[in-house]
Amino acid sequence: MIGRSAIVGSPVSILLSRNTDPGNCTTTLCHSKTINLQTFTQQADILIVAAGKPHMINKTDIKPGATVIDVGIHRVPDANSRSGFRLIGDVDPTGMEEVCHAFSPVPGGVGPMTRLMLLKNTLQAYTWQQSKNK
Numbered sequence: 001m002i003g004r005s006a007i008v009g010s011p012v013s014i015l016l017s018r019n020t021d022p023g024n025c026t027t028t029l030c031h032s033k034t035i036n037l038q039t040f041t042q043q044a045d046i047l048i049v050a051a052g053k054p055h056m057i058n059k060t061d062i063k064p065g066a067t068v069i070d071v072g073i074h075r076v077p078d079a080n081s082r083s084g085f086r087l088i089g090d091v092d093p094t095g096m097e098e099v100c101h102a103f104s105p106v107p108g109g110v111g112p113m114t115r116l117m118l119l120k121n122t123l124q125a126y127t128w129q130q131s132k133n134k
Helices: 009-017 037-040 110-132
Strands: 046-049 067-070 073-075 085-088 103-104
Touching: none
Parallel strands: 046 067, 067 103
Antiparallel strands: 073 085
């Protein structure tokens, strides 16, 4: 796990290391200031990146066959775009298909799943609240 935020990095690291199924992962929590970060990223079978640094990870940082999940999202200027900007992640997608077993890109990776789970949890909370009001 690269990223130590209270929203993504720390909770994901804890969830992955819990004594549950799924779980029981040996996790290493790194961040943008970790010395020799590549030493850790090249050992990871699953690399989740939520460090807040655009394209800080590239294909040379990845262990061949790893699964990479990019959680970071950045709005960068793009004169060729109709909106004047484009979205990129913490992982540079160039050449990832050559190295990774699976790659969750930005945009189109965890964002749609995050919105889906938010809607699901909202519906569950509403249903629970309605059952308490009866």
